[in-house]
Amino acid sequence: MLAKIAPSDPLLPVNSSCWVLTDGKIGDEVQCLGIAEALGVAPELRHVAPRRAYAWAMPYGPIDPQEGPERPGSPLAAPFPDIAIAAGRRAVPYLCALKRLSRGATFTVFIKDPYWNRRRLDLIVVPEHDRLRGENIFAPLTPANRLHGWRLAAARDAADSAIACLPRPRVALILGGTSQHHHFEPKDIAAVAAIAVQITEAGYGLMVTPSRRTPAALLDAVATALAGRPQAENIFFWRGEGRNPYVAILAQADAIIVTGDSVNMVGEAVATGAPVHVYEPSGGHPKISTYLARLEALGAIRRWQGKLEDWHYPPVNATPDIAREIARRYGDFRSRGR
Incomplete structure (x- = not known):
């Protein structure tokens, strides 16, 4: 094929x-x-x-x-x-x-x-x-990755209607999951859910998308935290049904928050040129820490410090x-x- x-x-x-x-x-x-x-x-x-x-x-x-x-x-x-x-x-x-x-x-x-x-x-x-x-x-x-400039540009020009209606700034919350070196303890699950609430309460548009490794407990905690909030119309939450809007979410994001368990997900985030905040779950590995430190030194990412920050850098994509x-x-x- x-x-x-x-x-x-x-x-x-x-x-x-x-x-x-x-x-x-x-x-x-x-x-x-x-x-x-x-x-x-x-x-x-x-x-x-x-x-x-x-x-x-x-x-x-x-x-x-x-x-x-x-x-x-x-x-x-x-x-x-x-x-x-x-x-x-x-x-x-x-x-x-x-x-x-x-x-x-x-x-x-x-x-x-x-x-x-x-x-x-x-x-x-x-x-x-x-x-x-x-x-x-x-x-x-x-x-x-497949986040070539032409693909991101096309996704920006033809946004999914469920995403295009969200207010700006739009923040992508990219959820990873359990891996060989990282795991999501209850404190991590609570922290990520609190981040989602914080973004919506600030009036931003929130776009949430999980990976195949995202534990059900994390996904459910974020969904529960956001359920019934007055800012519900400002939230797009993809839970795995239908076509994956991952590229559209990254292309439309004015800022990105990504969990630091996946080298690939962080690499895809910095290909956009949007500010990338990394939340590191429990565990870790020296190689991943080195990778994140290099991207931080380039100005592409910042570790999550409890608030959104705004900065600029040229997109980083080695493809x-x-x-x-x-x-x-x-x-x-x-x-x-x-």
Whole structure:
């Protein structure tokens, strides 16, 4: 299936073919698609679905033989692409297998640390706060995303009617959730709910959107805190039903409050150029702290201190840089006759 990609100035030779190879996880796929869009190509989406025993061993084990290139519906069925962009640990063996099956002709790009067969891949894109470095490593500040300037501009010009009616300033409240390193204790849930109330009481338009990881307790607490308030007409609360208005919410936001459990969500917020306030839930990790500190030093974010602040900074989005680096290295790859 071909991904629907808006036109962009191509960085690759005309008619270059591209696969996006993942197990379907939205966070991985979004990064790969964002890069493909920045490259100016419409990739073919290939989803891997190894059986449990094989998935358990990944990224170190082999591909599932039932998804071998000769099997019907295989994610590795020929013809092979010029470039393959992959993400997620289950995709690692498949990307390595593709490199072998194409006899080295496919330029392979992996997003984040594959932890295995690093030298067999042509390019690995890891965040700057990850300490992995090497000849085939590119380390941008923020993860890739699909929040290109043209997409944000379109969302600003054609706002959803439920959002367009909100008063300005409009504040986006982006809710993350439990992760390997962060969790929302009762005090965090109460704090986030209080932030939502504070924004509405100040007369701002409030746009609330959760992620797939947002715990029900957090979502319910925010909803309960906002229920029946006199400013109800100033609130847009998306709870997962229907089309996801995430891009529209970010594009329409005059300020953003995002929970600091997700590197990706913070990276998407700073791509807008709107002031980004980060509320850090319980837990943490040194790498994420380093990432937030870098963005704070650039003036893109501020830690939540109990009130909205206003400041300006150029949007921070590493996706075009990642695409240019892939295009440069792919050009070198082709010039060597690969």
